[in-house]
Amino acid sequence: MTCSTLAPLVVLGLVTATSVAPAPERGASTPGSRPSAAVQARDTWARSTPSVQVGVDELAVEVEPTSSRLVYVPAGGQFELAWELELPLRMDSITPTRQTRWYDVSTGREFLRREHVRTAWSRVFPVSPVATPEPVDVEFSVSGARLESSSSSVWGCSPTEVDDVAPWRLPGECHPVRRVRADELGDFWVPLPTLDYEDGFHTDDEYAEVSLYYHVDRFAAALSASGYALPCEHTKLQGNYTFDLGEEILAVDNAYYIGSCDERPMAIFGQGEFADYAYDGDVIYHELGHGVIDAHTPWGLWRTSCNETACSDDAGAIGEALADYMVVMLTEDPHIAEYVAQREGQSPGGIRNLDVAKRCPGALMGEIHADSEVVGSALWAARQQLGPRLDAFVLDSLNGLAEDARFEDFTQHLITTAAPDPMVAQTLADIFADRGLLDCPRVIPFEADHPLFLAARPGERGGVQPAPLQIEVEIPEGAAVLRLGYEAGLFGLADGDAAPVTEPMLRAWVGWQGPVVFSETRDERDRPVTSGPAEQQLLVRVVSQTRRELVFDVTGAGDRVWIALGNSLTFAPMEVTLTTLAFDEASASGCRVAPSSRSRGFLLWVGLTLVAFGRRRREARGRGAR
Numbered sequence: 001m002t003c004s005t006l007a008p009l010v011v012l013g014l015v016t017a018t019s020v021a022p023a024p025e026r027g028a029s030t031p032g033s034r035p036s037a038a039v040q041a042r043d044t045w046a047r048s049t050p051s052v053q054v055g056v057d058e059l060a061v062e063v064e065p066t067s068s069r070l071v072y073v074p075a076g077g078q079f080e081l082a083w084e085l086e087l088p089l090r091m092d093s094i095t096p097t098r099q100t101r102w103y104d105v106s107t108g109r110e111f112l113r114r115e116h117v118r119t120a121w122s123r124v125f126p127v128s129p130v131a132t133p134e135p136v137d138v139e140f141s142v143s144g145a146r147l148e149s150s151s152s153s154v155w156g157c158s159p160t161e162v163d164d165v166a167p168w169r170l171p172g173e174c175h176p177v178r179r180v181r182a183d184e185l186g187d188f189w190v191p192l193p194t195l196d197y198e199d200g201f202h203t204d205d206e207y208a209e210v211s212l213y214y215h216v217d218r219f220a221a222a223l224s225a226s227g228y229a230l231p232c233e234h235t236k237l238q239g240n241y242t243f244d245l246g247e248e249i250l251a252v253d254n255a256y257y258i259g260s261c262d263e264r265p266m267a268i269f270g271q272g273e274f275a276d277y278a279y280d281g282d283v284i285y286h287e288l289g290h291g292v293i294d295a296h297t298p299w300g301l302w303r304t305s306c307n308e309t310a311c312s313d314d315a316g317a318i319g320e321a322l323a324d325y326m327v328v329m330l331t332e333d334p335h336i337a338e339y340v341a342q343r344e345g346q347s348p349g350g351i352r353n354l355d356v357a358k359r360c361p362g363a364l365m366g367e368i369h370a371d372s373e374v375v376g377s378a379l380w381a382a383r384q385q386l387g388p389r390l391d392a393f394v395l396d397s398l399n400g401l402a403e404d405a406r407f408e409d410f411t412q413h414l415i416t417t418a419a420p421d422p423m424v425a426q427t428l429a430d431i432f433a434d435r436g437l438l439d440c441p442r443v444i445p446f447e448a449d450h451p452l453f454l455a456a457r458p459g460e461r462g463g464v465q466p467a468p469l470q471i472e473v474e475i476p477e478g479a480a481v482l483r484l485g486y487e488a489g490l491f492g493l494a495d496g497d498a499a500p501v502t503e504p505m506l507r508a509w510v511g512w513q514g515p516v517v518f519s520e521t522r523d524e525r526d527r528p529v530t531s532g533p534a535e536q537q538l539l540v541r542v543v544s545q546t547r548r549e550l551v552f553d554v555t556g557a558g559d560r561v562w563i564a565l566g567n568s569l570t571f572a573p574m575e576v577t578l579t580t581l582a583f584d585e586a587s588a589s590g591c592r593v594a595p596s597s598r599s600r601g602f603l604l605w606v607g608l609t610l611v612a613f614g615r616r617r618r619e620a621r622g623r624g625a626r
Contacts, residue, residue: 073102073112081105082112122188124214127281127331128339135192138214145182147213150234151220154178154212155265157240159203159249168264174242174249176265180209193279195342201251203271208239208278212269215284222330223292228395230288231295232261239269239278253344255283257290266291275343282327282337282350289323296398303404304455304465306530308517310442310564312468313368313455314406320372322394324352325379329391334380354380360407360440366453366468367491375407378435385427393418411437443470443515443562446484446581453491454506454567454574462529464507464566470515471563471578475554478585484550484563485543485580491573505569506576508538508550511562518564532564547579554583 068086072079083103102112119139126132143149155166157174166176182188190206216235223229243250252270255277260266267287269278277283294300301319304311324336334354341351358374365371383390397417401410411432418424432438444450457465473482488506509516509532516536521529541549554561567574 070105071102083108120182120187122190122210122214123192124211125192125279125281127333128279128337129193129195130339130342131282131331131333131335140188140213141217142182142188145186146178147180147188147209149217152213152216152235152237154209154216155236155238156180156205156209157203157238157242157271159242159244168260172244174203174240174244176238178209179204180206193276201271201273202276203240203242203249205240205271205276208269208271208276211281212237212239212278212284215281216288218281219285219288219326219330226392226395228292228296230266231291232266234261235288235291236265237267237269237278237284238265239276240271241268242271253277255287257287257294259291259294272340272344274345275340277340280337280339282331283340285327285330286323286336289326290319292326292395293319293322293398296395297401297403298399299403301401301403301405304458305404305406306466306518307442308519309466309470309515310468311455311466312364312366312371312406312442314371314410315402315404316368317371318375318401318405318407318410320368321375321379322398324354324372324376325383325394328354328380328383329388334377352376357381358435360436361442361444361469362436362447364440364442364444364469365451366455367451370453374435375410375437378411378431378437382428382431386424389421390418390424393421393424407437407440442468443472445472445474446578448578448580450578452565452576452578454565454576456573457567457570459570460527462523462527463531464568466518466530466532467565467567467576470511472515472560473563473581474560475557476583479583480553480555481584482550482552482554482561483580483582483584484578485582486548486550487546487577487579488548489546489575491575505567505574506540506548507532507566507568508540509533509536509564509566510538510552510557511536511564512557515562516564518566530566532566538563549580 069084071082071084073082073084082105085101085103087099087101097115100114101110103110120142121137122140123135123137125135140147141149147154155176156179158177159174162175162177164177169176180188180190188210190210193202193205193207216237220230220235241252243252251273253272253275255267255269257267258264267284267290269276269283269287271277301315301322303315304313305315306312327336328334335350336352336354338348338350341347341349347353352369352373354373354377356373356377358377360374363371363374379390379394393414397410397414401413405413411428415425415428415432418428429438452467452469454467455465457463471484473484475482511517516532518530518532521531523529538550538552541551543549550563565576
């Protein structure tokens, strides 16, 4: 017999009637009066609210409409009518819980509960095989025989086809697969990785899944304790990621936040040539941190900002610094990704070290991961003084950050956010001022070997994308000709990949009275065009395939000049490294540029190299860890 369905209602911890389930058929007779008696008992239960064992705090999370109903519960060979209540998933400290509870229809008192989340044992490195080389035994919360719960799941990746095709796989990608299953006791013991460089490339590895599952749960618990959450109700992560080139498997030496909650995993972790990025907890926390940033800033942190002097991707660098800060929140360690760094032969201190005093603008180069260390190291210095009390203010500062925020915008915004705690606000103000982050002019003196990253010109814009910094050069007395040497190429490509010059890519200007002032005009199609003043354009001399030299007359320039570069490409960033600075006492024939004569000014394009990208180890499929 089935009774009518009533809508559920949650009011101050009281769950009222929904529907009555049919009596189970196990040979027991069911008196016809029992369902109607149960409906009548609803009012009795409502009157007994003070004794109901479900508190307001436990129902703070919205209960699904079908979460309460009248059912028959087996008890001692018979069936008792009871209210069945499904409670939502909650995090108690680091342990999740999802329960079903049953209540007496007459008194409303709880008499039975079932915990759906079970714990399973596994062994992991607390952060990574390098940062924390002693493995520990940990408990997982899982919902079945896979590494999965209602809030997260993890996948490996196979270079060969598998039976179950994941709907998100794109052509050329490895095949998502779930290799790890619980043993007969419900635990997840898998072989632990070693640091032997010869065994680095494992496309069938199981520990990657275990590591991902452990660290995403740990990160989510830390966020929950701070009142924040990951952007996805169910977070999918994928490790062992490789790409199929047909005759060979391409190692992917990076990790990427994808930003998807439904169509694809939220983040992927490459199986590199020597390093498995899913082994490094720092990398996992960093990529998950990008998810938090995207979820809590109005429009993410990604847009280049320009003024009259330079174009800088400060917002991207701030995003990388905040993602690193979320690593610090969990590890209390300023060294980011020591495992990846050691495996790839980089600094043993990690791919980034926040325990340094980097200052703006001298430490800037225009690449977001490198520039992030200026902000990240300042935040680390503040946290050393303030401890975890700083964490809440950093997380709260995400709200209101513009997608094109500059360093000055972010630091002032964080100080304002921390204003309720004057000690925190003053500490931040002092450190940011010392690091040049409250007012950072984008001009640096010439320094040999200083790299400059020139972002690609936005596709809808004409002219050039100004470099992130201008170079200030002091002119010695008696100097007539300045020679500034540098190397240039497409960003991320070795010299050996170069091909013959086919088109111009780089422009250069000189400022005589101060930094070069870029202006924006409109073309015939009303599109923005950025360029520098025509009378200040410089001669560029080709020294070799990658080496260039700016040569110009400085007889009337005063005691200093300012040099600006611009990228005219729309499809590729460029990398310029300053190499030499020299002066001639006499003007070189054919190399004069009069600073005040527009008719005698001229531009020679700098030939750089168009290349065939070929086999590249960094697959840009999202925002990477470095």
